[in-house]
Amino acid sequence: MTAYEKLQAGASVRQETLYHPVEGSYTTKVATKNVTVHYGDKSALNGVSIEIPACTVTSFIGPSGCGKSTFLRSINRMNDTIDNARVSGSILIDGEEVNDRNVDPVVLRARVGMVFQKPNPFPKTIYENVAYGPRIHGLAADKDQLDAIVETSLRKAGLWDEVADRLDQPGTSLSGGQQQRLVIARAIAVNPEVILMDEPCSALDPIATARIEELIDELRENYTLIIVTHSMAQAARVSQMTAFFHLGSLVEYGPTEEIFTNPRDQRTQDYITGRFG
Amino acid sequence: MVAPVNAPHIVKAFSEELEQLSADVSAMGGMAESMVADALESASTRDAERAAAVVLRDRDVDNRERVIEKQIIRLLALRQPIAQDLRTCISALKIVNDLERVADLAKSIARRVPTLIESDPTSFAVAVDRMGKVVQSHLNEVLDAYATGNAEKAIAVWERDDDVDEHYNALFRELVTAMADEKSMIEPGAHLLFIAKNLERIGDHATNIAEVVHYLVTGADIAATRPRGTRPTAFDGE
Numbered sequence: 075m076t077a078y079e080k081l082q083a084g085a086s087v088r089q090e091t092l093y094h095p096v097e098g099s100y101t102t103k104v105a106t107k108n109v110t111v112h113y114g115d116k117s118a119l120n121g122v123s124i125e126i127p128a129c130t131v132t133s134f135i136g137p138s139g140c141g142k143s144t145f146l147r148s149i150n151r152m153n154d155t156i157d158n159a160r161v162s163g164s165i166l167i168d169g170e171e172v173n174d175r176n177v178d179p180v181v182l183r184a185r186v187g188m189v190f191q192k193p194n195p196f197p198k199t200i201y202e203n204v205a206y207g208p209r210i211h212g213l214a215a216d217k218d219q220l221d222a223i224v225e226t227s228l229r230k231a232g233l234w235d236e237v238a239d240r241l242d243q244p245g246t247s248l249s250g251g252q253q254q255r256l257v258i259a260r261a262i263a264v265n266p267e268v269i270l271m272d273e274p275c276s277a278l279d280p281i282a283t284a285r286i287e288e289l290i291d292e293l294r295e296n297y298t299l300i301i302v303t304h305s306m307a308q309a310a311r312v313s314q315m316t317a318f319f320h321l322g323s324l325v326e327y328g329p330t331e332e333i334f335t336n337p338r339d340q341r342t343q344d345y346i347t348g349r350f351g
Numbered sequence: 352m353v354a355p356v357n358a359p360h361i362v363k364a365f366s367e368e369l370e371q372l373s374a375d376v377s378a379m380g381g382m383a384e385s386m387v388a389d390a391l392e393s394a395s396t397r398d399a400e401r402a403a404a405v406v407l408r409d410r411d412v413d414n415r416e417r418v419i420e421k422q423i424i425r426l427l428a429l430r431q432p433i434a435q436d437l438r439t440c441i442s443a444l445k446i447v448n449d450l451e452r453v454a455d456l457a458k459s460i461a462r463r464v465p466t467l468i469e470s471d472p473t474s475f476a477v478a479v480d481r482m483g484k485v486v487q488s489h490l491n492e493v494l495d496a497y498a499t500g501n502a503e504k505a506i507a508v509w510e511r512d513d514d515v516d517e518h519y520n521a522l523f524r525e526l527v528t529a530m531a532d533e534k535s536m537i538e539p540g541a542h543l544l545f546i547a548k549n550l551e552r553i554g555d556h557a558t559n560i561a562e563v564v565h566y567l568v569t570g571a572d573i574a575a576t577r578p579r580g581t582r583p584t585a586f587d588g589e
């Protein structure tokens with residue numbers, strides 16, 4: 075073995091440890107195997123297998139149209155709502171198959187909340203936006219408990235101080251950044267385990283973005299977060315793990331630090347550094 | 352492993368700036384390298400004029416370092432480089448720092464030359480010159496490894512770091528013995544010792560640069576994969 079071959083052998087050992095982001099051990103929250111999605115007869119996702127650790131932020135990056143949103147939506151079965159979408163493969167949350175016949179999609183979507191690019195508050199009061207979920211899922215025994223859930227959720231979302239005295243005003247009366255935090259409060263209110271965010275900051279200014287990023291970092295303590303972002307800097311700032319998608323496939327997945335300093339795949343490198351691929 | 356030829360950036364100016372940066376670092380490497388060569392040459396030919404010229408050139412290298420540092424800070428702030436682009440910037444920053452030190456050490460050697468000339472020539476000058484050749488070849492090869500993005504070449508320099516140390520240790524022992532034996536050896540011996548010490552430190556900087564080039568090309572730390580101390584024997588085939 076030449077000196078350099080040995081060095082390479084050493085490097086590949088390091089590569090195997092790539093998939094262990096958190097110091098020591100971690101539990102897998104979401105595990106997918108061979109997830110394939112077709113829209114009509116056009117394939118949008120070709121066999122994606124990934125293990126997402128609990129209580130971490132994982133970002134999905136990749137060029138427009140590579141299937142990030144499609145994959146995100148398959149995790150809480152939002153693709154069910156799209157007529158021509160067909161999903162195959164396995165998606166396990168805590169080892170339970172989400173596509174199982176017995177799984178109620180409404181319950182699943184409370185466990186796996188979603189935040190979209192454009193904040194989408196209900197056309198109701200700020201209070202009702204947050205209270206709606208806990209009420210339909212029967213999480214509060216009485217008005218006092220519901221009030222408490224609303225307050226806690228708004229506090230966790232970092233919005234309470236700004237809205238405490240105007241809970242009866244419409245959610246749509248808030249600024250874009252506040253609306254996005256309201257939507258996050260709404261997702262938190264039903265006590266989810268996983269929160270999916272699809273470009274949650276793309277319509278926000280740097281200050282509102284920083285607040286959401288700070289919030290994401292705090293939420294990581296109790297929730298598993300997956301965030302789709304087009305901002306490489308944002309992926310680098312908020313996530314511990316990064317997955318790079320290209321043309322419907324998962325190309326590279328590993329600790330964010332590795333992906334952004336020393337990506338293994340030329341396609342990842344070209345994409346994140348802004349080169350023609 | 353040789354750095355792959357990368358596709359250009361979509362923002363063309365970014366690619367051009369990175370290329371310019373590498374070219375500027377290489378040019379600064381050439382300046383430092385020729386200062387070392389001329390300092391040694393002026394010592395062995397006992398040429399005070401040439402030595403004085405080397406001393407003056409140190410300022411050019413300092414200026415060049417400052418200019419390159421500014422370029423890097425600008426790139427970091429405006430382009431926010433990541434992955435290989437980030438490694439290019441950080442490596443350049445580290446290498447110019449080493450090169451500035453190399454030029455400083457060449458200047459120190461050149462500064463000794465006038466007083467060295469005043470003392471009698473000794474046979475040890477040849478040994479110092481030989482050590483100088485080894486150091487020069489390390490510096491030359493590592494700068495070549497940088498310019499061509501060649502990690503193997505950088506490893507080769509890194510692994511030969513001990514050559515310089517061995518030269519230095521042997522020379523040190525011999526010089527000290529000669530100085531103890533003969534009073535007239537003390538003065539030229541002291542100068543030669545200083546020169547040898549400076550050469551040894553230039554060798555260390557060449558080794559540092561080798562580490563940086565390896566990181567630049569592979570993204571991995573040499574030392575993490577091959578602990579020091581086990582080096583020369585651990586990899587000579589088995």
Ligand SMILES: Nc1ncnc2c1ncn2[C@@H]1O[C@H](COP(=O)(O)OP(=O)(O)OP(=O)(O)O)[C@@H](O)[C@H]1O
Nearest residue numbers: 113118136137138139140141142143144145156158
């Ligand atoms: N409802 C749909 N019907 C038909 N094709 C769709 C549908 N939604 C997405 N697609 C197609 O599937 C592919 C993946 O789309 P997807 O929205 O998942 O990409 P994305 O990575 O989220 O892109 P972006 O970064 O632009 O949001 C694309 O080719 C897209 O045109």
Ligand SMILES: [Mg+2]
Nearest residue numbers: 142143144272
């Ligand atoms: Mg999308």
